[in-house]
Amino acid sequence: MAQRYRLDRGGRIDRARPLTFTFNGQTYEGYAGDTLASALIANGVHLIGRSFKYHRPRGHFSAGAEEPVVIQLGEGAYTIPDVRATQAELHQNLAAKSVHAWPTVNFDLYAVNQYASKLLPAGFYYKTFMWPQGAWHFYEKRIREAAGLGEAPDEPDPDFYDKRYAHADVLVAGGGPAGIASALAASRAGARVILADEQFEFGGSLLSRHHEIDGKPGTDWVAEAVRELEANPEVRVMPRTLVFGYYDHNWVNMLESLTDHLAEKPRDVPRQRFWKVRARQVVLAQGAIERPLVYLDNDRPGTMLASAVQTYVNRYAVKPGNKAVVHTNNDSAYAAALDMKAAGIEIAAVIDQRKQPSGPNTEKARGAGIEVYAGHGIIGTEGGKHVRKVKAAPLSPDGSRVDGTPVEFDCDLVAVSGGWTPSVHLHSQARGKLVHDAEIGAPVPGEPLQANRSAGACNGTMGLKSVLAEGFKKGAEAAGALGFEAGTQPAPEADDSDFRPARWVWLTPSTKPVGHGGKHFVDLQNDVTAQDLYLALREGYHSIEHVKRYTTCGMGTDQGKTSNINALHIVANARNMEPQEVGTTTYRPPYTPVTFGAWAGRDYGEFFDPVRKTPMHSWHEQAGAVFENVGMWKRPWYFPKAGETMHEAVYRECRQTRESIGMLDATTLGRIDIQGKDAVTFLNRVYTNGWKTLKPGHCRYGVMCREDGMVLDDGVTMCLGENHYLMHTTTGGAGGVLAHLEEYLQTEWPDLDVYLTTVTEQYATAAIAGPNARKLLAELTDDIDVSKDAFPFMTWREGHVAGMWARVARVSFSGDISFEINVEAHNGLHLWQTLMTAGEKYNICPYGTETMHVLRAEKGFIIVGQETDGTVTPYDLGMDKLVSSKKDFVGKRSLQRPDILDPNRKQLVAVLPDDPSEVLEEGAQLVETVKDEPPMDMVGNVTSSYLSPNLDPDKPRSFALATVYGGRHKHGQKVYAPMGDKTISCTITDPFSLYDPEGVRLRG
Structure with a gap:
């Protein structure tokens, strides 16, 4: 198709490089150096989209990032929604189409919304779709079909x-x-x-x-x-x-x-x-961005910013129209009018809202024979899919009304300039x-x-x-300002005509009141009119931020670049306020939309989350471990033998550990090295219990709270020496805990001499647990006395295990005698293999996180993030003795609030199903009274639920941990768990009474 609106000469396009492209399935031609917008204009394509609410025809409006009309670019996996044709550089075989129009942009059935516009004012959706009750799902489907500005690709992005x-x-x-x-x-x-x-x-x-x-x-x-x-x-x-x-x-x-x-x-x-x-x-x-003028029916295709017309004529050598009317309130539009005339566009008139237009460009225009209608404004337009006529009239001195006889002009282009923002x-x-x-x-x-x-x-x-x-x-x-010697650099000589002389008529009147006989559009993308702004004010939305949200003015993909200032002044005038008093809406990044791909970079697919593996990972793979992701780590979940289900494998691992010895890869625990002369003061402030009495060679369990008194993390900290500690955190919480501690050191206690270093990946840890754990460790060390008296519970020793330097901690998360053997990370695999080989005579078994969960729950030990959900305090977990009354710590004041001390808060309990074979679902709700149908009063919920081989020596026994309102006072009472087609009856009991309540095995 011939480029019938392309100028014969001029522009910055490369006429030696013709390009073909398609728009809405039709093939067109352009040149290298074109944008999609300029190439479409060269081919006479002006209708490119539809507005968001009313589906009114929309054409090219600007030449840059302020363009309110968006298109769909590309096809298939390469398609990109909501692109501005003004910013899309033309290339060979570029494919684009209109959006928000069905079935086509030329014949859009949703354009019927125009005729129902009085039923669709600002905020109509807040009021309209509330009745009849239950009909929202019907409305939602239709609204979703009509809404949206583009289509996201169904296929993965092929680019990187x-x-x-x-x-x-x-x-x-x-x-x-x-x-x-x-x-x-x-x-x-x-x-x-x-x-x-x-x-x-x-x-x-x-x-x-x-x-x-x-x-x-x-x-x-x-x-x-x-x-x-x-x-x-x-x-x-x-x-x-x-x-x-x-x-x-x-x-x-x-x-x-x-x-x-x-x-x-x-x-x-x-x-x-x-x-x-x-x-x-x-x-x-x-x-700066040129502002449009707000007048009656100012949205018809063919209406463009004057500077955009000037850009298309001079830079791209295209004519956006044959006969133009220029509507302005300042001198800059006259330069555009002169360039348009030089390009062969007939200037029907310049409609200038100023009473006495003046300026260098104004005089040049008059000298070129361009007729100027001073003190006039456009009061209406005609046309369907393209403007074909405008009507102008003199304005009253204050610009609030029409004050004279209208005059009409035939045209196919209206170039508007309302000043510069x-x-x-x-x-x-x-x-x-x-x-x-x-x-x-x-x-x-x-x-x-x-x-x-x-x-x-x-x-x-x-x-x-x-x-x-x-x-x-x-x-x-x-x-x-940076110390460079800049000197004085004179500016080059250039024309210095200024665009400031202007008359501000923020809402050009028509012969009828605003809202009658047509629409004064402020936001061309979202179909926000001056009447919508007035409605928002009448309904009590006086803040400009509230007006923006109620009307959606400036909330489109253009972020109000051409609409917000006009809206601000219309609101200011309506409220009889100065613009500075009204203020502006918030300017938020990004300036224009940025693709999700750019934000993600290469961090997608398998690289979306870094994968962390322990030094023993290859052994776990060879042993057939099934893995789960915990805090970016790949942790063995369980180790099934041939033909075993998950439950059978976990059952076996639990029994073998309790009966002889099991081994867990505990490398993933977070480790933070804490040093400095104020280290113990720091620990005293971040943990709820006291730390001043902890001596080198000993360990202590601690609970950490947020300022609101809710449990943030827990773990064991070792005193390595004077002013030197090693804190252990949960695997998934390590990063958050370090950030929490660093924030307090930097913002609340900068006077403390404390240094934190994450050393999680410097060590590998094998935790051996069970009756034979001491025997196995004794075989592999010559310089660590592992006897009960020499190596008591909650202490640590340093020496050699299997010929390697090791730091061994006598701690337990299994409820059995246990040793956590820490070696340098590069020795982790060798340590693990040596322990497995030496432990064969004890029928040692590796166990994963699921068995770890069962063993710790049997003992009543919690996992932060499972028994806690951000609303649980140490008191709720039965850890009253760990909350010091003699010192201050983060969260202490919150823990003294009456509602925190309320005995009827949700508290940690154990729940035993009356039928030992029935395993509750984690998250199941608990009730005290069962009804035939909901609603029922919920009294708690299950946090952990397992089938144990160890609680009953004769048969498997199901049990669960739960939080129940006033739970500690309800031991022995019944609760019920409605689960689909059945209800499971349970008995509440003490969570610490299930297995070895006296801790004999733990300290053995």
């Missing part, structure tokens, strides 16, 4: 993504004139600079306008500047790189596109690279203050809270000469 870290003296965000000038100034001073811009060409507005700098075209100045920067080894020049997030301590995130613009995607190159940059200084130079997004993300600038009608950067400065249009500076001067100044200041 990378992450990279970088440091810079000065990071410049934005490659327009201000950004280039800043980078030049900083780099010439000797600073290490990163210059990043989202577009594939540097230059920003200079690529779209006819400016001269130092007597030559602005694009020539850009080319020379970029060559200088690229030749500097201390400068990284990054096109196609979006700076989208600005966090604390000058931590900046960027997204670099590497293959999106290529027809053939190299398989060895990532699609995108996620950059994480720490910059000493940041210069923000993201420019500085892109303050990154400044705000960095927690910088905003100050409302009445001259430009928008907020500008105020005092920054980080080491950054804004330059150019994003700082409210609009004239090119002023922008360049400010860019050089801010770049030099950034380098100078």
Whole structure:
């Protein structure tokens, strides 16, 4: 198909490289250097989508990231939803289609919503779908069918993504004139600079306008500047790189596109690279976004920002229309009108809301024969899938009403300019203050809270000469703040026409009240109108954040780049307030959407979670172990023999351990080395029990709480020497505990002389348990006396086991006599093999985590995260003796609250099913009174449930641990567990009475 709207000459496209692409199944042609938007316009395709709520026709509106209309890019596994055609670089065989339209964008059945618009005002879904009761599932299905802006691919992403870290003296965000000038100034001073811009060409507005700098075209100045920067080894020049997030301590995130613009995607190159940059200084130079004007039916395809029309004409050599009306309130649109006229677009009229338009561009337009209607505003448009006529009229002095006879203009293009909004997004993300600038009608950067400065249009500076001067100044200041000698660099000569003279009519009136006879659209993607904003105010939503959420204004994929400022002023006027009083909505990263793939990088599939394996892992594999994932570790779950089920294997492992000896790979326990003269003070503060009496060679069990008094972790800590301790944590909680301890040391007790080092992976641990454990250990050591008197419970000894240095702890999680043998990690496999070989005569068996759970539960020992759920205190677990009344510790005050001491709180108990063969389900609810049907009053729930071979010598015996309201006072009482088609009757008992209640075996 011929590109009938392509200009014969001009533009920055490569006419020697024609490209074909498809849109909605139709094949078109374009050129290298086009975006999908410019190529569609060249082919006369203006209807590209539908709006979110009313499914009204939507066309090209902008030329950049502010575009509210999105499309679906690519096919199959490569498809990407919600892409802006303005940002999609054209390549051979690119395929795209419209979204949010069914069955086609030209004939969308959901467009019937337009005719029911009075039934679909802001917030209608909060009120409409509540009746009749129970009908929500019917509504939900239909709403889901009609909602959404794109389709996620069904297949796995075939691309891969990378992450990279970088440091810079000065990071410049934005490659327009201000950004280039800043980078030049900083780099010439000797600073290490990163210059990043989202577009594939540097230059920003200079690529779209006819400016001269130092007597030559602005694009020539850009080319020379970029060559200088690229030749500097201390400068990284990054096109196609979006700076989208600005966090604390000058931590900046960027997204670099590497293959999106290529027809053939190299398989060895990532699609995108996620950059994480720490910059000493940041210069923000993201420019400004042109605002639309809010007038009646201002959403018809063919309505575009004036600067976008100028970009398409000058940069891409395409005509968005043949006959245009320009609607403006400032001088900048006149430059666009002149460029449009030069490109062969007939200018029917310039509708200027100002009473006495003035400015260099205004006079040039009049001199070129362009008719200007001063003091007028567009009060309505006509057209279906494309604008074909506008109606304008004089406005009253205050701009609140029509004050004269309307005049009509035929046109197929409306270029609008409501002034310029500085892109303050990154400044705000960095927690910088905003100050409302009445001259430009928008907020500008105020005092920054980080080491950054804004330059150019994003700082409210609009004239090119002023922008360049400010860019050089801010770049030099950034380098100078770091000690570089920047000197004074004069700005080049350039046109300095300013866009500030403007008249602010935030809501152009029509001949009827707002909300009658058509719609004044504020948000083109979400179909938010001025009437919706008024409705939100009437319903009590006065905060601008509440108005945003109630109306969804600015909540689309464009994040309100063209709608939020207009909405802010409409709300301010309606409330008779100053814009500064209303404030702005929160600017959150990312600046524009970022793919999930970029966030994930290579951390997906098998790399999503790091896999940690103990030194004995290969032995476990050869022994046929079944593994489970615990805190990133691969832990043996059980070791089945040929033909054994899981339950049979666990039953055997439990019995052999109690009768002779079993061995557990306990390498995965978290270990934190604690040193410093205040180490014991630190332990005293983080654990509920006392630690000052713990001597070297001894161990102590401790419970750790959060500030709310709830159990965070537990474990055994060994005193290795004066001011030196080794803390053990749960496998899954190790990272969280270390973070918890580090936070307190850094924020609450920075005066303490304490140093924490994670040493989990420095050791391998084999825990042997059972009556023959002492015999086996005695055979393998010559320098450790393992007798009961010499090596009592809760002590540790250092020596050699199987010829290797070892630290052996006399602790037990099984409830039996047990020794935990710790060796250097590289000796772990040898230790394990030696123990297994030497233990054959004792019928030693390896056991996994499931057997470990059964053995510890038989003894009444808890597992944090299983018997606890973030609402359980030490008192609830029966650990009252471990809560010191003589010292302070984290959580102590919370543990003194009356509700924490309430005897009717859920407390740990054991539950014995009356039928020993019935095993309760973990998580099962417990009741005291059984009814024929729910609801029933729940009194507790099962936390652990097993079948034990050891509680009854004659037969297997089921048992469970549970938390029950007032459980410690209900020993001997009945509870019931409704489980599907049956109810299991149980008896509550003491959890510590099930196995060896006196601890004879434990201390034997």
